Amino acid sequence: MSDDQDKDSKTEEPTEKKIQDAIEKGNTPTSKEAPVFASFLAVLLIGSFVLSSSVSSLAAQLMQMIDKAGGYKLGNGADALLLSHAISLEIGRFLAPIVTIIALAGLTSAFMQNKPRLVLHRIKPDGSRLSPIKGWNRIFGAQGFVEFLKAVFKFSTVSAVAFLQFQASQTGLVSAMFSDPSTLPELILQISMKLVSGVCIVTIVLVAVDIAWSRSHWRKNLRMSKQDIKDEHKQAEGDPIVKARQRSLARDRARNRMMSAVPKATLVVANPTHFAVALRYDSDSMAAPVVVAKGQDLIALKIRQIAEENEIPVIEDRELARSLFASAEIDRMIPAQFYRVVAEIICYVYSRRVDAVV
Incomplete structure (x- = not known):
C-alpha cells in the first residue's frame, strides 16, 4: 500500500x-x-x-x-x-x-x-x-x-x-x-x-x-x-549552518590577510574612532594609491594600532575617511575624485619624513 x-x-x-x-x-x-x-x-x-x-x-x-x-x-x-x-x-x-x-x-x-x-x-x-x-x-x-x-x-x-x-x-x-x-x-x-x-x-x-x-x-x-x-x-543550496560557517571563515581569512598588509601601507586615513583606511603608494610602480586595508569600529582601531606599532603616519580626516571607506575597494586604486586630496596628504607625509631626516 x-x-x-x-x-x-x-x-x-x-x-x-x-x-x-x-x-x-x-x-x-x-x-x-x-x-x-x-x-x-x-x-x-x-x-x-x-x-x-x-x-x-x-x-x-x-x-x-x-x-x-x-x-x-x-x-x-x-x-x-x-x-x-x-x-x-x-x-x-x-x-x-x-x-x-x-x-x-x-x-x-x-x-x-x-x-x-x-x-x-x-x-x-x-x-x-x-x-x-x-x-x-x-x-x-x-x-x-x-x-x-x-x-x-x-x-x-x-x-x-x-x-x-x-x-x-x-x-x-x-x-x-x-x-x-x-x-x-x-x-x-x-x-x-x-x-x-x-x-x-x-x-x-x-x-x-x-x-x-x-x-x-x-x-x-x-x-x-x-x-x-x-x-x-x-541539498543543492547546502546546509545554511554550514554555509554561514564557511562565510565566517572566509571573512576571517580576508581580515587576517588585510591586517597583514597594514605594515606595508604608506599612511592611514582615519576618523578618530569609527573608520580607518590604509593606503599604499609607490610612485615608481603605481599610477594612484591603493587601498590595502579598511575597517570600521573595532577593526578600525586595530588598523590604527598596527599602523602606530609600525610607525606609519595616521592622518585624521573625518569626511575623507568616511568617504574612502564607502567608495574604495580593498586591493584597488582609490576613485579618481580622491586623487587630489590624497595627493596633498601624501606630499605632507613625505615632507614630514624629510624634515625628520634633516
Whole structure:
C-alpha cells in the first residue's frame, strides 16, 4: 500500500540532476529490440555481400582438399595437426567478416541509444534482484505485459512473413528438386535473404515503438514528488549552518590577510574612532594609491594600532575617511575624485619624513 501511495505522489517530471544521477548509475533508457534489429540487418548484409563470395571460396578450398585427399601426408599426429590447422584457417577466414559485422552491428545499436560509459555500480551484487516478489512484479507488471505484447507481435509477424515468403517461393522449391543440386544453395540463400528482409521491415516498426516506450517508461520511473524536489533544492543550496560557517571563515581569512598588509601601507586615513583606511603608494610602480586595508569600529582601531606599532603616519580626516571607506575597494586604486586630496596628504607625509631626516 505504501509503494502505491509513493508512486501516486510522484507526479512531477524529473529534474536534470535526477536524470544525470540515473545516467551515472547506468540507469539509461534502452530498447531490447534495437540489438535484435541490428542483428537481422547484419545477417542481411552478410548474406548480400559476404556469403555469396565467401561460401564459394570456402567450398572450392574444401573440395580441393577432398579431391586430393591422397596427396596429404597423415603419417603421424603432427601431420594431422597441420591439416587441421589449414582447415581451421580457411574456416576462420570465412567466419571473421561475419563475426565482425555482427559485433559492429550490436555495438552500433547500443552506442546509438546511449553514450558508452563504464558503470561499476551495475555489476555489484544486488539482493533485490533475487527477490521472488520483485521478480513476480517485473513479470506481471507493466514491463512484463509490454514484453509479452512484443513477443506476440514478433511471433505473429515473423510467422506471417515466413508463410507468405514460402508460399511465393513454393514453385521454385518444387522445381529445384528436379534441377542441378549445385543451384540449391543459391536458391536457399535467395529465399533466406527475402525472409530476413521482410523481418527487418517489420522489425523497424517494433523498434521505433519500443524506443519511444522505453524512454517514456524510463522518465516515468524517474518522476519525483514535490517533497523530493524540495529536498534536492535544499541539498543543492547546502546546509545554511554550514554555509554561514564557511562565510565566517572566509571573512576571517580576508581580515587576517588585510591586517597583514597594514605594515606595508604608506599612511592611514582615519576618523578618530569609527573608520580607518590604509593606503599604499609607490610612485615608481603605481599610477594612484591603493587601498590595502579598511575597517570600521573595532577593526578600525586595530588598523590604527598596527599602523602606530609600525610607525606609519595616521592622518585624521573625518569626511575623507568616511568617504574612502564607502567608495574604495580593498586591493584597488582609490576613485579618481580622491586623487587630489590624497595627493596633498601624501606630499605632507613625505615632507614630514624629510624634515625628520634633516
